[in-house]
Amino acid sequence: MLMKETHCVVKDLLPNAQYEFWVTATNTTGISPTSERAVYMTVPSPPIIRLQECLSCLEAALVRWDSGNTNPVESYTLELSEADTHSSVTESIVAIPTCECLVQLQPWKRYVIHIRAVNIGGASERSPPITISSTGTFFPLLKETAHPSLSVSPDGFTMFYLDEDLPISEMVFSDSNFSSCVAVLGDLIPIRGQHYWEVEVDEWAEYRVGVAYEDTQRTSYLGANATSWCMRHIRTPSRHKYEFLHNGWSADVRITVQPLQIGVFLDYERGILSFYNAHLHQHLHTFTCCFHHYVLPCFALDKPGALTLQTGLTTPKYITHP
Numbered sequence: 038m039l040m041k042e043t044h045c046v047v048k049d050l051l052p053n054a055q056y057e058f059w060v061t062a063t064n065t066t067g068i069s070p071t072s073e074r075a076v077y078m079t080v081p082s083p084p085i086i087r088l089q090e091c092l093s094c095l096e097a098a099l100v101r102w103d104s105g106n107t108n109p110v111e112s113y114t115l116e117l118s119e120a121d122t123h124s125s126v127t128e129s130i131v132a133i134p135t136c137e138c139l140v141q142l143q144p145w146k147r148y149v150i151h152i153r154a155v156n157i158g159g160a161s162e163r164s165p166p167i168t169i170s171s172t173g174t175f176f177p178l179l180k181e182t183a184h185p186s187l188s189v190s191p192d193g194f195t196m197f198y199l200d201e202d203l204p205i206s207e208m209v210f211s212d213s214n215f216s217s218c219v220a221v222l223g224d225l226i227p228i229r230g231q232h233y234w235e236v237e238v239d240e241w242a243e244y245r246v247g248v249a250y251e252d253t254q255r256t257s258y259l260g261a262n263a264t265s266w267c268m269r270h271i272r273t274p275s276r277h278k279y280e281f282l283h284n285g286w287s288a289d290v291r292i293t294v295q296p297l298q299i300g301v302f303l304d305y306e307r308g309i310l311s312f313y314n315a316h317l318h319q320h321l322h323t324f325t326c327c328f329h330h331y332v333l334p335c336f337a338l339d340k341p342g343a344l345t346l347q348t349g350l351t352t353p354k355y356i357t358h359p
Contacts, residue, residue, distance in 0.1 A: 053081040053106040053156055078158035081106045084113065084136070086152060086167050089193055092226040093349075094174040095144040099226050101137040102152050102164065110154045115140060120147035120168055131155075139227075142171040174232040175349035176224045176334070181213050182255075183221040187338070194346045196221055198338040215337075218258040222249065223334030223346065229305040233352040234334060235315050236299045238270070242342035245269045245282075246299055248310055248332040259337050261285050266324045267335065268299065268312045281312070281322040290322050301334070302356050311356070318355040 038045060050056060055078050062069040082105040092099040104110060113133040116126045117140060130138060142148060147170050151163040169175075177193030188197040198219050215221070225232065236246050245259045247267030253259075260267040260282025269280040269287075277295050280287040292314075300313035311323040336344050 050079050052079055052161070053108050053110060053154070053158075054079050078156055080159045081110045081154035081156055081161040083162045084152040084154050084164045086150070086164050088167050089177060090224070091167065091169065092176050092224060093142070093169050093171060094226050094228050094230060094232060095142075095171055096230055097139055097141050097226060097228050098148070098150075098169045098171070099137060099139050100150055100152070100167075100169075104136060104154060105161075105164075106154060110156045112155050113138070114153045114155055114160060116151045116153065116163065118149050120149045142169075144171050146171050170349065173348070173350045173352065174226065174234060176226060176234075177348075178336070178346065179222045179224045179333070181211075182215065184215040184219045186219050187221055189221065194348070195343060196336060196338070196346075197343045198341045200341045212255070215255045217256050218245070218337050219339070220245070220259055220335060220337035222251070223336070225331070225333050227331045229331075231305075231352060232303045233350060233356070234301055235347040235350060236301065236336065237345040237347065238297055238299060239342050240295065240297065241272065242344065243271055243339040244342070244344060245335070245337040245339065246301065246312075246344070247282075247335055248301075248303060249335040250330050251333055253335070259335050260287075265335060266310055266326065267337075268322065269339075271339070279321075281324070283324060283326075288322060292321060294319070296321065300353065300356070302352065303332070313353075313356070315353070318353065 057074050057076055059074045060072040084102040084105050086102040090101045115130040115138050117128040118126050147168060149166050149168055151166050153163055154161040178189050180189045183189055186198060238244055245267040249265035253264040254262055259265045263284045266283045269282055271278040279290060279292045281290055296314035298315040300315040302311040305328060308327045309323050309325055312321040314321060
């Protein structure tokens, strides 16, 4: 760049990139030797928060994002403020090494969250904001765990088992997805506390709903092993049959009114997993167990049909701890 001044503004540089600059002086006699070279680093591009993969509960949120930069950055900063106070940043978490952060929250509040990427040149502009509410447990389905015959809606809250099965030759299995049970896991935030969610079921659907350890056997049926607990609905010629399965054993429970909205309540501290008919506020069954690891919600369809997940709900006041 030819300049007559002793300063210069260089524009259109790439973000998160290193540049060398040097200067020569020119007069009628010729061009001087080059100056010493100076190295500068441009700041990164703003990160992009993956809203559909962010999780929350009463006490915390797990925020995930993409870097937005071709080259690695040194770290990230999460900026947090309460949405209803219109205040500036109330908390910053710095030196985050990866593209996710578990941040502690106060219950019953709404928060606005931004992310910045940081390198030796400084911090990027803020990412577009997201708003997270700490009023209930929010999570979507983990599509990568779904059996090949299951389809998951784009928003991650509805699963479909179509009437026509894929031929075995067209099914693609991996270590993460279910291969026998037509099932999928939910992406529950790893916080030991209380969690509540609901599942809408069709009158004729045959399903399994419950929780399982993340490493539960993908070749096993939910409730048939020691790493999963579930409520199962089966249609028989004479009635609707319900089982509450763990390690292949079921309690003898008769349900007179068919639940179409199932509430699931998980309490790590008390070691309970309870099921409710959410429409009638009716307790159905409680497993008492000591969860040695974090569990994930699990859902399965034994016959073609659909299930819809509802999360981010406040735990109803009728929930008790039998």
